[in-house]
Amino acid sequence: MDGTRLGTSLGKFADKRILVVGDIMLDRFLWGGVSRISPEAPVPVVEVERDELYPGGAANVARNLLPFAGSVSVMGMAGADQDGDQLLAILRERGLDVAPIQRTPDAPTTVKTRVVARSQQVVRIDRERRHSPTADQLEAAAGTVAERLPDLDAIIIQDYGKGFVSQALADRIAEVAGGTDTVITVDPNPCNTIAWRAATAIKPNRHEAFRFAGLPESPISDPPSEDPTLRTLAGELFGRWDTAQLLITLGEQGMVHCGRDGGRFTHIPPRAHEVFDVSGAGDTAIALFTLALAAGLDPVEAAEISNWASAVVVGKVGTATLSADELLQAASRRPSTNPPDISN
Numbered sequence: 001m002d003g004t005r006l007g008t009s010l011g012k013f014a015d016k017r018i019l020v021v022g023d024i025m026l027d028r029f030l031w032g033g034v035s036r037i038s039p040e041a042p043v044p045v046v047e048v049e050r051d052e053l054y055p056g057g058a059a060n061v062a063r064n065l066l067p068f069a070g071s072v073s074v075m076g077m078a079g080a081d082q083d084g085d086q087l088l089a090i091l092r093e094r095g096l097d098v099a100p101i102q103r104t105p106d107a108p109t110t111v112k113t114r115v116v117a118r119s120q121q122v123v124r125i126d127r128e129r130r131h132s133p134t135a136d137q138l139e140a141a142a143g144t145v146a147e148r149l150p151d152l153d154a155i156i157i158q159d160y161g162k163g164f165v166s167q168a169l170a171d172r173i174a175e176v177a178g179g180t181d182t183v184i185t186v187d188p189n190p191c192n193t194i195a196w197r198a199a200t201a202i203k204p205n206r207h208e209a210f211r212f213a214g215l216p217e218s219p220i221s222d223p224p225s226e227d228p229t230l231r232t233l234a235g236e237l238f239g240r241w242d243t244a245q246l247l248i249t250l251g252e253q254g255m256v257h258c259g260r261d262g263g264r265f266t267h268i269p270p271r272a273h274e275v276f277d278v279s280g281a282g283d284t285a286i287a288l289f290t291l292a293l294a295a296g297l298d299p300v301e302a303a304e305i306s307n308w309a310s311a312v313v314v315g316k317v318g319t320a321t322l323s324a325d326e327l328l329q330a331a332s333r334r335p336s337t338n339p340p341d342i343s344n
Contacts, residue, residue, distance in 0.1 A: 006305065006331045010324055012295035015070040017151055021141075021173070022058030022158030022165055022187075024076035024101065025110040025128075026087040029054070034117045046117045055091055056112055057283075058158035061187075062096050064287035064309075064321050073148070075100035075141060077133060077164045079109035100144045107131030110162055130163040142172035149176060154183035154294040156286055161189035174198040185290040186243070187282060188212065200293060201245035202237070203286050209233055209248050212240060224256050225267035234258045234265070245299055247306070249285060257303040266300045268307045284313045284322070305331075 032048040055063045058076055065072045074096055078084035080103045087109055091098045110128040114121050133141065145155070155177060159165040177184055178198025186202045188194065190211040196202060210217040213236035221227045234246055238260050249255045254270040288309040292302030308330040312322040322330075 005301075006308075006328060009292065009295060009297055009301070009305070010068065010327070012297075013068040013070075013291050016153045016291060016294045017071045017073075018062075018065055018069050018154045018156065018291065018294065019073045019075060019100070019145070019148060019152050020058050020062040020065070020156045020158060021075045021145075021169075022061070022156075023110065023160035023162035024059040024074060024078060024087065024164075025056035025112055025160070025162075026083050026090075027054040027056035027060070028052070028111060028113040030113065030115045032115070032117050034122075044117065044122060046115050046122055048115075053086060053090055055087065055094070055096075057110065057160050057162070058156075059087065059091060059096075060321075061156055061158045061283045061287045062091070063094060064284045064313075065291060066094060066096065067321065067323050068288070069291055071097065073097035073100055075144060077102050077104055077107075077131065077137070079103070079107055080105040081109055083109035083111050083127075100141070100148075102133070102137055102140060104131065104137070107163075128162060130161075132163040132166055133169070138166075138168055138172070141169060142176065145173055146176045149180065149182060152177075152182050154185065154290050156290050157184070157186045158283070158286065159187060159189040159192055159194070161191040165189075165192065165194070167194050170194050170196060183290060183294045185286060185293070187286045195241070197242040199241065199243035201247055201289070201299070202241055202243045203247040203249065203282075203289065204237070205249045205282065206251060209237060213237055220250060220253060222253065223267050224250060224253055225265050230256060231265065247285075247289060247303055249282065249310075255285075255303060255307055257300055259299070264300065266303070268300070268303050270307070270311070281310045281314050285310045288327075 029052045030048045031050045032046045034044040036045050038045050062072045062074045088098050107129045113125040115123050174197040183200045186199050190208045213233050220230050224230055244260050246258050255268045258265045285306045289302050289306035292305045312326045312330050
């Protein structure tokens with residue numbers, strides 16, 4: 001795909017309606033500088049200069065869709081706390097539909113706090129507690145999917161292993177949306193061994209793919225599309241999951257797309273030239289890949305768009321997104337001959 005073809009494709013994105021389902025979080029960034037080491041312990045003292053809040057987890061997937069899609073809704077669970085209030089306020093301000101989000105007093109809103117000094121992450125502090133929806137909350141979520149399905153072009157299930165995504169929820173979505181024209185994509189979590197059904201595509205990264213397949217992780221040779229280990233890996237995953245496609249991200253080696261019939265096993269080379277922060281790169285990848293599929297693009301073209309988008313966001317510090325102009329600029333660059341490690 002070239003820049004002209006991409007520009008035409010972006011025009012098809014504008015009326016697509018996407019529902020993102022999964023573990024939503026609040027990302028807090030504390031930005032500052034370091035000028036000394038603490039006298040209390042051998043750690044840097046970060047003098048905080050500013051505090052920024054962003055949508056995280058599945059909410060970041062939705063945020064990545066905003067510059068491109070017609071409408072984006074978010075489904076997940078937030079705590080009945082101040083962090084939850086802040087997260088929903090941020091999502092509303094950005095134009096996201098938060099009506100499908102449920103609040104619970106039984107667990108706090110997941111918050112990931114990153115301390116960044118001189119563009120380098122010093123430490124990350126997580127505040128979370130795994131919490132699964134009650135039977136009533138599960139039924140409410142399934143009912144929302146069923147009610148909205150006629151108006152949806154795609155559903156993205158983003159599993160961060162925090163409890164909202166379960167086998168029961170996955171089964172209900174498959175029952176409601178499986179067999180329809182709605183694209184269903186999954187970004188799975190290896191801590192949550194769900195038997196996915198009726199998926200259009202599933203996107204594990206290299207490490208996750210080996211874990212799901214129950215195989216010891218080993219190097220992938222170049223070109224990955226001809227690596228026998230990767231083909232064995234894909235075969236194991238297709239045996240485990242009911243999905244038409246796999247998109248396996250390989251970090252510094254780009255990504256590989258493969259169809260269930262084995263007819264196409266395509267390597268998409270890396271595009272990143274500078275890497276500052278890989279936070280959220282996987283969110284960007286699943287967002288743009290799904291949107292392209294929903295717009296009717298060929299799966300390999302969708303993977304190429306996803307690859308370009310990821311290359312843009314890893315060149316930024318923080319949980320970043322990209323614009324249509326940045327995506328078009330990325331598509332005009334040549335692939336990196338000495339790509340850095342951007343495992344996501």
